[in-house]
Amino acid sequence: MNDLGLNTLRIGMSLHQALKLADDAFTLYDERSASIGTGTKDGALHLQCVKGCSYCCHLEVGVSALEVIAIKQFLERPENRSNLERVKTRVRHQRKAVGDLRDEGRKNARIMCPLLSDEGACGVYGARPIACRSYASFDRAACERDWQQPEAEQLVPYSETLRDMAKHLAPQIQGAQSKLGIVRGAYELIRALHVAFSTPDFERRCMAGEDVLAKAALR
Numbered sequence: 001m002n003d004l005g006l007n008t009l010r011i012g013m014s015l016h017q018a019l020k021l022a023d024d025a026f027t028l029y030d031e032r033s034a035s036i037g038t039g040t041k042d043g044a045l046h047l048q049c050v051k052g053c054s055y056c057c058h059l060e061v062g063v064s065a066l067e068v069i070a071i072k073q074f075l076e077r078p079e080n081r082s083n084l085e086r087v088k089t090r091v092r093h094q095r096k097a098v099g100d101l102r103d104e105g106r107k108n109a110r111i112m113c114p115l116l117s118d119e120g121a122c123g124v125y126g127a128r129p130i131a132c133r134s135y136a137s138f139d140r141a142a143c144e145r146d147w148q149q150p151e152a153e154q155l156v157p158y159s160e161t162l163r164d165m166a167k168h169l170a171p172q173i174q175g176a177q178s179k180l181g182i183v184r185g186a187y188e189l190i191r192a193l194h195v196a197f198s199t200p201d202f203e204r205r206c207m208a209g210e211d212v213l214a215k216a217a218l219r
């Protein structure tokens with residue numbers, strides 16, 4: 001159930017091959033999320049996440065270096081390039097907004113993800129991080145309350161099944177990174193994107209084992 005195929009990544013694979021494996025794993029994750037509600041520990045509940053609902057896109061997101069590379073390469077595809085400069089500008093802007101904020105301070109500031117489109121949809125949907133995929137809620141009203149009053153610590157009923165899958169997938173991603181020569185680590189999305197876009201040869205340096213994202217590490 002929790003093996004999404006990333007364990008088949010081998011030392012010596014190219015970044016392109018690794019990203020294809022990661023993409024397949026993420027697609028499988030989404031396919032399994034489509035079956036949530038029957039035969040899972042979430043019972044007969046139904047996910048209420050829809051395009052245009054973006055309350056959870058104001059929360060802190062943890063990512064791996066491989067996920068940051070996947071997002072960057074997604075945005076640099078020829079068909080997405082027209083959007084690239086706008087995203088880079090937003091990343092710079094939101095990086096300033098994040099400043100040194102962490103944990104509760106970060107949540108209370110309700111800082112929008114720079115990858116969110118004007119229509120409230122994820123601008124990198126196919127390449128969005130696993131953490132985002134696991135913010136799958138059974139109660140949209142609870143998400144809205146949590147967004148309106150972040151300091152009140154509302155209980156949002158996220159899918160336990162998807163959270164479990166994300167928990168199992170995270171070490172698989174880290175293991176795959178090691179085989180590619182990329183250092184293991186967990187990073188905050190906005191800081192990590194800022195580093196990725198402002199570091200020359202970002203992918204090559206990651207694969208050379210340099211801890212390029214150290215400044216974006218989650219504490």
Ligand code: SF4
Nearest residue numbers: 057113115116122132
């Ligand atoms: S990457 Fe996409 S889904 Fe995740 S927080 Fe940003 S806009 Fe939302």
